[in-house]
Amino acid sequence: MLDTLRQLNATASFNQWAGLEVVSAAEGEAEIRLAWRPEALGQYAGFLHSALIGGMLDTACGFAAFTVAGKVMASHFSVNCLAPGIGRTFTCRGRVVKAGRKQVFASAELLAEGEDGTHKLIATGNAILVPV
Amino acid sequence: MLDTLRQLNATASFNQWAGLEVVSAAEGEAEIRLAWRPEALGQYAGFLHSALIGGMLDTACGFAAFTVAGKVMASHFSVNCLAPGIGRTFTCRGRVVKAGRKQVFASAELLAEGEDGTHKLIATGNAILVPV
Amino acid sequence: MLDTLRQLNATASFNQWAGLEVVSAAEGEAEIRLAWRPEALGQYAGFLHSALIGGMLDTACGFAAFTVAGKVMASHFSVNCLAPGIGRTFTCRGRVVKAGRKQVFASAELLAEGEDGTHKLIATGNAILVPV
Amino acid sequence: MLDTLRQLNATASFNQWAGLEVVSAAEGEAEIRLAWRPEALGQYAGFLHSALIGGMLDTACGFAAFTVAGKVMASHFSVNCLAPGIGRTFTCRGRVVKAGRKQVFASAELLAEGEDGTHKLIATGNAILVPV
Numbered sequence: 001m002l003d004t005l006r007q008l009n010a011t012a013s014f015n016q017w018a019g020l021e022v023v024s025a026a027e028g029e030a031e032i033r034l035a036w037r038p039e040a041l042g043q044y045a046g047f048l049h050s051a052l053i054g055g056m057l058d059t060a061c062g063f064a065a066f067t068v069a070g071k072v073m074a075s076h077f078s079v080n081c082l083a084p085g086i087g088r089t090f091t092c093r094g095r096v097v098k099a100g101r102k103q104v105f106a107s108a109e110l111l112a113e114g115e116d117g118t119h120k121l122i123a124t125g126n127a128i129l130v131p132v
Numbered sequence: 133m134l135d136t137l138r139q140l141n142a143t144a145s146f147n148q149w150a151g152l153e154v155v156s157a158a159e160g161e162a163e164i165r166l167a168w169r170p171e172a173l174g175q176y177a178g179f180l181h182s183a184l185i186g187g188m189l190d191t192a193c194g195f196a197a198f199t200v201a202g203k204v205m206a207s208h209f210s211v212n213c214l215a216p217g218i219g220r221t222f223t224c225r226g227r228v229v230k231a232g233r234k235q236v237f238a239s240a241e242l243l244a245e246g247e248d249g250t251h252k253l254i255a256t257g258n259a260i261l262v263p264v
Numbered sequence: 265m266l267d268t269l270r271q272l273n274a275t276a277s278f279n280q281w282a283g284l285e286v287v288s289a290a291e292g293e294a295e296i297r298l299a300w301r302p303e304a305l306g307q308y309a310g311f312l313h314s315a316l317i318g319g320m321l322d323t324a325c326g327f328a329a330f331t332v333a334g335k336v337m338a339s340h341f342s343v344n345c346l347a348p349g350i351g352r353t354f355t356c357r358g359r360v361v362k363a364g365r366k367q368v369f370a371s372a373e374l375l376a377e378g379e380d381g382t383h384k385l386i387a388t389g390n391a392i393l394v395p396v
Numbered sequence: 397m398l399d400t401l402r403q404l405n406a407t408a409s410f411n412q413w414a415g416l417e418v419v420s421a422a423e424g425e426a427e428i429r430l431a432w433r434p435e436a437l438g439q440y441a442g443f444l445h446s447a448l449i450g451g452m453l454d455t456a457c458g459f460a461a462f463t464v465a466g467k468v469m470a471s472h473f474s475v476n477c478l479a480p481g482i483g484r485t486f487t488c489r490g491r492v493v494k495a496g497r498k499q500v501f502a503s504a505e506l507l508a509e510g511e512d513g514t515h516k517l518i519a520t521g522n523a524i525l526v527p528v
Contacts, residue, residue: 013174014181042145049146050194050206051187058182058211074182075367076340076392078210078474080501080522082494097520098478102366102394103339105476107520124493124503126476126522128340128392130366207499208472208524210342212369212390214362229388230346234498234526235471237344239388256361256371258344258390260472260524262498277438278445306409313410314454314470319447322475326446338446342474343454 001025005063018052020059028096030063032056036088048085048122053110057125060094061106065129068099072129075103083122087112091119094127104129133157137195150184152191160228162195164188168220180217180254185242189257192226193238197261200231204261207235215254219244223251226259236261265289269327282316284323292360294327296320300352312349312386317374321389324358325370329393332363336393339367347386351376355383358391368393397421401459414448416455424492426459428452432484444481444518449506453521456490457502461525464495468525471499479518483508487515490523500525 002025009015009022009032018041023031034041034056036048043049058077065072094108110123134157141147141154141164150173155163166173166188168180175181190209197204226240242255266289273279273286273296282305287295298305298320300312307313322341329336358372374387398421405411405418405428414437419427430437430452432444439445454473461468490504506519 008176012176012181013171014183015175017172018183039145040149043147044140044144044203045205049144049187050190050209051146051150051183054186054190054209054211055181055183058186062182071176073177073213073216074211075213076211077182077186077213078342078522079186079206079208080493080524081205081207081209082496082501084205097476098517100478105478105520121494124501124522126474126520128476210390210474212361212392214364214369229344230385232346237346237388253362256369256390258342258388260344272440276440276445277435278447279439281436282447303409304413307411308404308408308467309469313408313451314458314473315410315414315447315451318450318454318473318475319445322446322450335440337441337477337480338475339477340475341446341450341477343450343470343472345469345471345473348469 001067005030025067028064028068030060030067031091031093032060034090048090053081053085053123054079056092056110057108057123058127060092060108061127062129064094064096064106065104068096069104069131071132072104073132075128075130077125077127079123079125081123083120085112085122087114089113133199137162157199160196160200162192162199163223163225164192166222180222185213185217185255186211188224188242189240189255190259192224192240193259194261196226196228196238197236200228201236201263203264204236205264207260207262209257209259211255211257213255215252217244217254219246221245265331269294289331292328292332294324294331295355295357296324298354312354317349317387318343320356320374321372321387322391324356324372325391326393328358328360328370329368332360333368333395335396336368337396339392339394341389341391343387343389345387347384349376349386351378353377397463401426421463424460424464426456426463427487427489428456430486444486449477449481449519450475452488452506453504453519454523456488456504457523458525460490460492460502461500464492465500465527467528468500469528471524471526473521473523475519475521477519479516481508481518483510485509
């Protein structure tokens with residue numbers, strides 16, 4: 001499944017462009033990672049841009065859904081920004097909450113790893129994915 | 133105000149990297165635009181990636197909030213994906229719904245312009261912005 | 265359609281208990297109303313309870329969806345609370361944003377009518393309804 | 397804290413009317429319960445009404461927030477409806493995810509207890525609470 005998700009990830013030009021990597025996968029779960037690059041990923045104050053925050057949360061949810069439902073499209077996602085996105089790498093874990101026939105509900109957490117190696121929860125999200 | 137938003141936009145490395153432009157601004161309103169680039173902005177099926185969908189909606193909301201409240205940070209945003217993100221350019225209009233002292237509520241619509249020049253609503257979003 | 269929605273409304277025990285009325289209906293639209301009763305509908309500070317705020321927004325969205333898709337179940341709804349729910353009556357207008365085969369997206373606005381007859385926007389919401 | 401929350405709960409007319417009880421409370425956590433009454437709490441198909449689903453999720457989040465921040469008002473809440481609300485009692489556990497000075501983020505799960513005593517997750521939710 002990890003190989004399959006990595007192949008799927010490789011077909012998404014944005015994921016390649018941004019540098020998103022698939023770290024792990026299991027039944028109903030997936031984890032992705034992004035290395036910080038100040039010249040490409042920041043908002044006006046120099047923190048991780050909301051596009052990457054939302055994009056990582058939705059992608060981790062979608063990859064988690066993929067492990068139980070195959071290819072999906074997001075129909076809804078929401079994002080709670082808990083702390084500024086400051087770190088050298090960002091890791092996002094998605095988890096399927098409920099897999100129905102028409103809709104898969106998933107949630108995700110986004111952690112920032114600081115220079116000292118500690119992890120901090122910076123955002124949470126939910127997504128509804130529709131099997132295609 | 134348009135000049136001010138363009139300067140703010142220029143300080144966000146992601147906005148520059150992705151090619152986000154500020155098109156217009158008014159009291160409580162802002163509009164941004166993105167030209168489609170298949171080699172950088174797609175998800176696995178070749179449609180506009182959710183990172184750009186969510187990022188444009190949140191940015192348009194944030195810029196609209198900026199016109200009434202100055203610098204803000206998003207604390208929450210949500211995205212409804214109504215149709216696949218297919219088009220040569222994407223335009224997103226944000227509008228302040230309610231500006232409070234602690235929180236600014238805004239909403240936005242994302243339109244895709246097709247090869248034939250027609251516009252289609254592909255996503256809607258809401259954001260809560262906190263003045264900083 | 266108005267008669268049909270009123271019959272549907274009459275089959276929901278909560279709607280009867282709370283006193284929800286269907287005011288109007290059209291293709292993709294519905295409006296409901298609730299008269300304020302301090303002894304039954306308040307939260308701790310005496311404002312309209314979030315259950316009624318969310319319930320009215322979701323019901324107006326569901327009734328609007330019913331006009332184009334028949335019976336539906338909400339799979340997701342979200343609520344923005346813009347101002348305290350103070351008024352003698354509350355009116356909520358729902359509107360279909362996009363009706364797909366698997367999902368109907370709708371949004372709604374909740375207005376409070378004060379003692380002086382003026383209306384104030386107190387909450388907005390979005391819902392995703394699934395045809396059953 | 398449990399006594400304080402029960403006193404707060406007793407001041408909300410809707411909570412009394414619907415029969416909401418506070419079951420437990422701890423630092424950053426609260427649990428509430430509702431006994432099913434078909435004559436008052438149902439939607440058109442006889443399941444628990446979205447008003448109660450959203451109202452319980454938001455109230456559990458608000459009570460959890462109260463344990464760390466005192467009196468709060470919800471500014472946003474969202475609800476995922478995972479399964480029909482069928483049961484003899486409904487229990488909702490709220491938990492603070494992040495308590496900031498301006499905003500408290502909380503999440504909650506709503507479980508239905510069936511006639512056989514088993515529990516089923518029927519909805520999840522998130523709320524943003526503002527200290528007042």
